[in-house]
Amino acid sequence: MDTFSLLLSGFGVALQPANLLWALFGSALGTAIGILPGIGPALTIALLLPVTISLAPTSAFIMFAGVLYGAMYGGSTTSILINTPGEAGSMMTALEGNKMARAGRGAAALATAAIGSFVAGTIATIVLTFAAPAVAELAFYFRPSDYFALTVLAFTSVAVVMGASRVRGFISLFIGLALGLVGIDAMSGQPRLTFGVEELLNGIELTVVLVSLFAVGEILYVSSRYRGTSESTLPIKGQIWMTKEDWKRSWKPWLRGTLIGFPMGALPGSGSEIPTMLSYTLERKLARHKEFGRGAIEGVAGPEAANNAAAAGILIPLLTLGLPTSATAAVLLAAFQNYGLQPGPFLFTSNPELVWGLIASLYVGNVMLLVLNLPLVGIWVKLLAIPRPQLYAGILVFATIGIWGVSGSVIDLVCMVIVGLMGYVMRVYDFPIAPVLIGLILGPMAEVQLRTALAAGQGNPVVLVSTPLSATLLCIAVLVFFVPILIKRLRANA
Amino acid sequence: MPSEELSREGEAARARETSSARPWWLGAAVIALGLVCLYGGYQLPQGARHAGIGPGLFVTAVGAALVILGLLLTVQIARGETFEAQDAEDASGSEKADPAAFVTALAAACVPALTIETLGLPLTAMLSFALVARSFGSRRIGLDLVSGAVLGTLAWLLFSRLGLQLGDFLPVAGI
Structure with a gap:
């Protein structure tokens, strides 16, 4: 079957009434958590995981996709109206968006953000539709050494790009790798790093680590440095919507943002911060209006498009190679594993209903989110009226349920405290958090591929660079590691 | 470890x-x-x-x-590497840490591991909810305890029905 008919059958799945409801639920929840502080898409999906066990995987992933996209839409609203980005990817939006709102153009800023998100999300989904099967086709030819090289590249880029310093990025990564080693070794059946604790034989769950780092770590950190909520929400009642001029100034940044965001999202380590930052810088450079810094609409349109396109971009390596490139992608990978599914080229042949239902639901979700966000933005903003003490208290209760409900193990709750403290320390000393999660979930895969490759090569390490692809990928990994140092040196000399 | x-x-x-x-x-x-x-x-x-x-x-x-x-x-x-605390949505990295609030929040995080097997989820939720709210400066302790208990009970009822193993309602009393 060609891509088009597969997509059509995907729509057949996504448009079933039950799945439409799940998409709506996911989109609404995603918008809500995008607006609320302290809780993002990765944490939300991790907390939803235990509840979805009884749900068909297709419905669960349709809901998760709604959360992922919805958070990107919701994040922009708080950036514009109260100058506190709800998500990391909305930081750039706050720069110009909040200025626009202060100048009484909040409605236009919200509109260009929502429509830009829709345009970018839809274009990115179209590209995803046609690119994903092609990449999956290529991935069929991947040997274990290729996979190993790919994971090494992912590790290096995540650690180098995400951290304030490379040392701290790699420490985060290796802590994740160490946590991933705990439990019974899949290939030899021997327990590793369990030190006699029976509950650790099954390993440390990604969700436990993720919930502890993101919920408990955040609560400890914010409570100790809470500055109160002083910034008030700017009103948008009765403002003028986008004018003809606004449309004219917005459509190019939307397209440029998509062009930057999508490939960046597919690359490991860039997350949604870097593409939005790049898009903002580009728009600022291109702008002929001397309005930047005082509320230029291009500075909202570009980054907002970029972050939605990046959200679609992370799905390409995730679905086709099983390679997570961000914290949210790591938890989606854990969700696949919970269902006993392994994303990768075989997922396209073994579960076409799931893959294409998911992709089709992205189109549907984008339309829903546009409707949910444009006319109803006033209702969503009311969520911010929840007082912070009770909001964070509620997040801890749900974190407890998320951890206790899966395993019923007190050891996991003890882990919650320890890893939560680690999350606190990481925030205070500026260690990146995503590399821990990527190391934790990708480490065991990297090890299996390494050991399979070496066993096939009779233990000769040359097998690791024996295919052109593995050699190339490892070379790129080395470059990713060294180029930033070289650039620094050159700059220092100049 | x-x-x-x-x-x-x-x-x-x-x-x-x-x-x-x-x-x-x-x-x-x-x-x-x-x-x-x-x-x-x-x-x-x-x-x-x-x-x-x-x-x-x-x-x-x-x-x-x-x-x-x-x-x-x-x-x-x-060599004197500097560490700048990260900015969060409701917290600024440049803010000085408040030890009392930190300890209260840490206590809240420790509560589940200590009490969930004897007191059950609803009461555990009540305690940690009130502690977190306190660490964020809430002064209505009574109201927070009630909200925590209500949230915990509703969550217990809902999620148990959805198939999560959340234990008994009040294990120490055998309920």
């Missing part, structure tokens, strides 16, 4: 006073974590019969890497 990380716990508490000074303990903690991995890897076979590598090698490699990274971090700290 748990005993190791428990010692980090104490160090984390100490760090709050010294975060402006040189956080030597941070390098030490990473090295210690690496040593734990090295010790764990040492007990496992490094090679395997089929010419590949055994279950221990990866553990040893990760341990060695952590030790080296810990040393590098220590060198950086000696």
Whole structure:
């Protein structure tokens, strides 16, 4: 079957009434958590995981996709109206968006953000539709050494790009790798790093680590440095919507943002911060209006498009190679594993209903989110009226349920405290958090591929660079590691 | 690993006073974590019969890497590396830490591990909810206790029905 008919059958799945409801639920929840502080898409999906066990995987992933996209839409609203980005990817939006709102153009800023998100999300989904099967086709030819090289590249880029310093990025990564080693070794059946604790034989769950780092770590950190909520929400009642001029100034940044965001999202380590930052810088450079810094609409349109396109971009390596490139992608990978599914080229042949239902639901979700966000933005903003003490208290209760409900193990709750403290320390000393999660979930895969490759090569390490692809990928990994140092040196000399 | 990380716990508490000074303990903690991995890897076979590598090698490699990274971090700290706390949505990194609030929030995080098996989810939720709210400066303790209990009970009813194993309502009373 060609891509088009597969997509059509995907729509057949996504448009079933039950799945439409799940998409709506996911989109609404995603918008809500995008607006609320302290809780993002990765944490939300991790907390939803235990509840979805009884749900068909297709419905669960349709809901998760709604959360992922919805958070990107919701994040922009708080950036514009109260100058506190709800998500990391909305930081750039706050720069110009909040200025626009202060100048009484909040409605236009919200509109260009929502429509830009829709345009970018839809274009990115179209590209995803046609690119994903092609990449999956290529991935069929991947040997274990290729996979190993790919994971090494992912590790290096995540650690180098995400951290304030490379040392701290790699420490985060290796802590994740160490946590991933705990439990019974899949290939030899021997327990590793369990030190006699029976509950650790099954390993440390990604969700436990993720919930502890993101919920408990955040609560400890914010409570100790809470500055109160002083910034008030700017009103948008009765403002003028986008004018003809606004449309004219917005459509190019939307397209440029998509062009930057999508490939960046597919690359490991860039997350949604870097593409939005790049898009903002580009728009600022291109702008002929001397309005930047005082509320230029291009500075909202570009980054907002970029972050939605990046959200679609992370799905390409995730679905086709099983390679997570961000914290949210790591938890989606854990969700696949919970269902006993392994994303990768075989997922396209073994579960076409799931893959294409998911992709089709992205189109549907984008339309829903546009409707949910444009006319109803006033209702969503009311969520911010929840007082912070009770909001964070509620997040801890749900974190407890998320951890206790899966395993019923007190050891996991003890882990919650320890890893939560680690999350606190990481925030205070500026260690990146995503590399821990990527190391934790990708480490065991990297090890299996390494050991399979070496066993096939009779233990000769040359097998690791024996295919052109593995050699190339490892070379790129080395470059990713060294180029930033070289650039620094050159700059220092100049 | 748990005993190791428990010692980090104490160090984390100490760090709050010294975060402006040189956080030597941070390098030490990473090295210690690496040593734990090295010790764990040492007990496992490094090679395997089929010419590949055994279950221990990866553990040893990760341990060695952590030790080296810990040393590098220590060198950086000696050279005066600065650590800027991250900005969060409701918190500014430049703000001074409030130890009382931190300890209250930490107590809230410890509550579930201590009470969930005897008091059950609803009462555990009540306690940790009130503690977190307190750490954020809420003064209506009675109301917070009630909200926590209501949230915990509703969540227990809903999620038990959805198939989560959340234990008994009040295990100590056998309900």
